[in-house]
Amino acid sequence: xxxxxxxxxxxxxxxxxxxxxxxxxxxxxxxxxxxxxxxxxxxxxxxxxxxxxxxxxxxxxxxxxxxxxxxxxxxxxxxxxxxxxxxxxxxxxxxxxxxxxxxxxxxxxxx
Amino acid sequence: xxxxxxxxxxxxxxxxxxxxxxxxxxxxxxxxxxxxxxxxxxxxxxxxxxxxxxxxxxxxxxxxxxxxxxxxxxxxxxxxxxxxxxxxxxxxxxxxxxxxxxxxxxxxxxxxxxx
Numbered sequence: 001x002x003x004x005x006x007x008x009x010x011x012x013x014x015x016x017x018x019x020x021x022x023x024x025x026x027x028x029x030x031x032x033x034x035x036x037x038x039x040x041x042x043x044x045x046x047x048x049x050x051x052x053x054x055x056x057x058x059x060x061x062x063x064x065x066x067x068x069x070x071x072x073x074x075x076x077x078x079x080x081x082x083x084x085x086x087x088x089x090x091x092x093x094x095x096x097x098x099x100x101x102x103x104x105x106x107x108x109x110x111x
Numbered sequence: 112x113x114x115x116x117x118x119x120x121x122x123x124x125x126x127x128x129x130x131x132x133x134x135x136x137x138x139x140x141x142x143x144x145x146x147x148x149x150x151x152x153x154x155x156x157x158x159x160x161x162x163x164x165x166x167x168x169x170x171x172x173x174x175x176x177x178x179x180x181x182x183x184x185x186x187x188x189x190x191x192x193x194x195x196x197x198x199x200x201x202x203x204x205x206x207x208x209x210x211x212x213x214x215x216x217x218x219x220x221x222x223x224x225x226x
Contacts, residue, residue: 004153033215041200043154043217086153088215098144098167099215101153 002027002091006102013077014110021072021105023087031090031099032063034072038083046072046085077109113137115218117203123224124193131189132221136205143186144215145178146202154202160186161208193225 003026013019025032034046047054047061049070054061058078063070074081084106088099116135124130136143141162146154157176159167162183175193180186190197200222204215 035217042219043202043204045214045216048214088153098146098156098159098169100156103151103153 002029002089002100004087004089004100004102006085006087006105008105009103010106010108012108012110015077015079017077017109019074019077019107021074021085021087021107023070023072023089023102025068025070025087025089027068028092029065029068029089030092032070033088033099034061034070035086035088036081036083037086037104043086074107079109079111082107082109115203115205115216117201117218117221119221120219121222121224123226125226126193126195128193129189129191130193130223131187132201132203132223133185133187134203134218135185136203137216140205140207140216141183142206142208143180144204144206145186145188146204146217148200148202148220149198157188190223193223195225198223198225 005024007022032050033048036044049061049063051063051065058075060073084104086101086104088101090099118133143160145157148154156169158178160180163180175191178188200220202220204217206213206215
């Protein structure tokens with residue numbers, strides 16, 4: 001099945017800093033989504049972005065499908081941004097795998 | 112609240128017992144998914160329904176696991192003869208049909224502990 005690698009695995013920043021999270025995938029995709037799992041375990045969908053660029057407030061994401069990577073940008077970080085950020089993809093080849101998640105980037109924003 | 116609802120939030124059971132979890136998706140969503148998440152890992156796909164039809168099952172899904180969505184609304188996930196390795200967070204998600212699969216919305220999950 002498709003492989004998803006996220007980097008960095010851990011990131012500690014001060015409030016107000018900017019960050020870039022990366023997701024590499026091993027095959028062509030027809031579905032790519034970014035999620036934030038807060039410290040209470042709730043998964044929040046941030047973006048559906050199989051290609052192109054989207055922005056939502058302080059967050060933006062870019063997927064370069066031809067080069068098989070996606071980036072999530074967080075600007076002016078707040079403590080509420082802490083948690084785990086997951087990239088999830090579904091390959092164009094299909095198969096009974098659903099969305100495949102990476103292992104996530106654990107982000108800690110310190111006040 | 113029109114989000115995805117899961118019950119119970121926590122379940123503690125003894126090895127060998129059967130357990131059943133329920134998921135109520137967002138009402139206008141016709142697609143429903145079950146995932147499993149263990150500590151430090153991303154969610155792992157288990158199975159997927161479109162309306163009442165179960166269209167995909169993970170190759171990793173043991174035959175002790177069964178899921179239903181009888182009327183195309185809520186879904187149940189049953190685990191028979193539970194094992195300690197089944198301890199995990201079980202997550203339900205839903206989405207609507209689009210030309211492509213659209214955004215997934217997750218419930219808060221059911222945390223299963225098998226003693």
